[in-house]
Every structure is written in structure tokens, then in C-alpha cells.
Amino acid sequence: xxxxxxxxxxxxxxxxxxxxxxxxxxxxxxxxxxxxxxxxxxxxxxxxxxxxxxxxxxxxxxxxxxxxxxxxxxxxxxxxxxxxxxxxxxxxxxxxxxxxxxxxxxxxxxxxxxxxxxxxxxxxxxxxxxxxxxxxxxxxxxxxxxxxxxxxxxxxxxxxxxxxxxxxxxxxxxxxxxxxxxxxxxxxxxxxxxxxxxxxxxxxxxxxxxxxxxxxxxxxxxxxxxxxxxxx
Numbered sequence: 001x002x003x004x005x006x007x008x009x010x011x012x013x014x015x016x017x018x019x020x021x022x023x024x025x026x027x028x029x030x031x032x033x034x035x036x037x038x039x040x041x042x043x044x045x046x047x048x049x050x051x052x053x054x055x056x057x058x059x060x061x062x063x064x065x066x067x068x069x070x071x072x073x074x075x076x077x078x079x080x081x082x083x084x085x086x087x088x089x090x091x092x093x094x095x096x097x098x099x100x101x102x103x104x105x106x107x108x109x110x111x112x113x114x115x116x117x118x119x120x121x122x123x124x125x126x127x128x129x130x131x132x133x134x135x136x137x138x139x140x141x142x143x144x145x146x147x148x149x150x151x152x153x154x155x156x157x158x159x160x161x162x163x164x165x166x167x168x169x170x171x172x173x174x175x176x177x178x179x180x181x182x183x184x185x186x187x188x189x190x191x192x193x194x195x196x197x198x199x200x201x202x203x204x205x206x207x208x209x210x211x212x213x214x215x216x217x218x219x220x221x222x223x224x225x226x227x228x229x230x231x232x
Contacts, residue, residue, distance in 0.1 A: 089200075089203050089205070089208050091156070091205065091206055091207050092155060092206075093153055093154055093155045093207065093208075094153075094154055094167055094200070094207070095151055095152065095153050095154070095207060095208070095210070096124075096126050096152040096154065096170075096172055096197065096209075096210045096212050097149070097152075097211055097212070098124070098149070098150060098172070098212040098213030098215065099118060099144070099148045099149050099213055099214045099215070100118070100119045100122040100144050100174055100177070100178075100214070100215050100216075101116035101117060101118055101214050101216050101217075102116060102119050102177075102216070102217055102218065102219075103116045103186070103217075103218050104116075104218065104219050104222065105218065105219070105221065105222035106221055116214075116216065117182075118146070118147050118148025119144060119177055119178045119179045119182060120144055120145060120146045120147075120148060120178050120179075121144060121178025121179075122148065122174065122175075122176060122177050122179075122215075122217070123141055123142075123143055123144075123174075123175040123176040124142055124143075124150040124172065124174050124212075124213075124215070125139060125140065125152070125172070125173055125175050126139075126140045126154050126170055126171070127139050127170065127173070127194075128170040128171075129169050129170070130169075131166070137165065138154060138155070140152050143178070144178060152172075154167075154170065167197040167200075167208075168197060168198075170196070170197050171190075171196060172190075172195045172196075172197065173191065173193075173194050174191045174192065174213075174215040174217070181219060182219050183217055184223040185215075185217050186215075186216045188214075188215065188216045189212070189214065189215060191213070191215035191216065195212050197210045197212070
């Protein structure tokens with residue numbers, strides 16, 4: 001095989017001799033650099049696995065943080081909804097006490113005005129509303145005794161104990177008279193439309209008491225329509 005002389009190389013100028021074992025003078029292409037190879041050129045199999053695990057842990061931590069943020073926001077909303085609860089004075093419930101009486105206009109004036117008779121077996125209810133949503137959160141009732149006295153017990157806690165009632169958002173109504181002969185309910189003291197609880201009349205560490213009424217029922221003869229001119 002003829003050898004190439006040095007003069008032959010000089011004729012090639014800047015060209016280089018062929019690669020050993022071949023006849024091409026074209027250089028092999030360079031390795032293509034990717035974003036991952038530039039960032040982590042030294043990663044081996046275990047290193048890549050560790051990096052992937054770290055990425056998954058970071059993603060899980062981000063999702064957990066977001067869930068915690070949502071839960072915290074819900075707790076704050078619930079706390080704000082219950083923040084306006086009235087003073088409970090450390091008691092677990094409050095009571096509403098009053099009387100239901102029968103006022104008979106067919107009697108003389110003194111009997112009508114000052115000697116109303118108590119009605120046993122009358123039903124009185126206390127309904128408390130959620131100020132923000134307007135829904136009923138508790139409805140408590142009691143039946144009057146022989147003296148016409150009722151005592152409705154209302155727990156402060158509602159919605160599983162997460163919120164406490166404000167008595168200012170409660171209404172007291174007479175539901176039914178215990179005397180069929182004196183069963184026409186009147187709106188005296190808000191007996192039919194509902195009386196609001198303003199301030200407690202009794203306060204202790206175990207009980208807060210409110211007074212309501214008295215509420216009156218009357219006989220059918222005294223139930224005069226406002227448009228009836230017979231009494232004018």
C-alpha cells in the first residue's frame with residue numbers, strides 16, 4: 001500500500017487525515033444538549049429517582065398546604081358567622097318565662113281588665129333564627145301549668161355545638177290555647193306575631209332568664225273584626 005508523503009499532506013492544507021479505520025473525513029455529530037442535561041448533567045439512575053421523589057414530595061406538600069388554607073378559610077367563615085352570639089354569662093341555656101291568660105270581654109270591666117283567668121295546657125314556643133341565613137336553628141316549646149305559667153328552656157349551642165345562639169334573634173309566640181272556650185289568640189304583647197327578647201331578667205352561672213308576655217286568648221264573642229261597625 002502506497003504511503004502518503006508529507007508533501008501530499010501539505011497539499012491538503014487545513015484538511016485533516018481520515019479517521020483511523022475509515023475513509024470519511026466527516027466528524028461525528030455532537031451530543032444534543034437538552035434542558036434536563038444542562039441542569040443535571042451529573043445525574044445517574046439513583047440520582048434521577050431521588051430527584052423525582054423530591055419533586056413528588058414538593059407537589060404533595062403544595063397540595064396539602066392548599067387544602068389546609070381552604071380549611072382555615074372555612075373555619076374563619078364559621079367563626080365570623082358565630083362571632084355575634086349574645087352574652088351567655090357562662091350558662092349552657094336560657095329560659096323564657098311568662099303566663100297565658102283568658103280575657104273575657106263579656107264580664108264587667110274590672111273582671112275584664114284585672115281578673116283574667118290563667119289557661120292551663122296552652123302551648124308557647126320560642127323560635128330562634130340564624131341571622132345570616134334566616135333559617136330556624138332551634139324551636140323549643142312548653143305547656144302552661146295550672147297557673148298558666150310557661151317556662152321554655154332553650155340551649156345556647158346549636159349546629160353541633162359549633163355556634164351559640166343570640167337570644168336577640170329569637171321570637172316568643174303563643175301557639176295554642178288550652179281552653180277551647182277561650183281559644184281566640186290575641187296579639188297583645190306580640191303573642192301571635194312574636195315577641196323579641198330584649199334583656200335578661202335573671203342571670204346566674206347556670207341559667208339566664210328572660211320574661212315574656214303575658215299573652216292573652218279571648219272568647220269568640222270578643223273576636224270583633226276591625227271592619228265591624230257594631231261596636232262603634
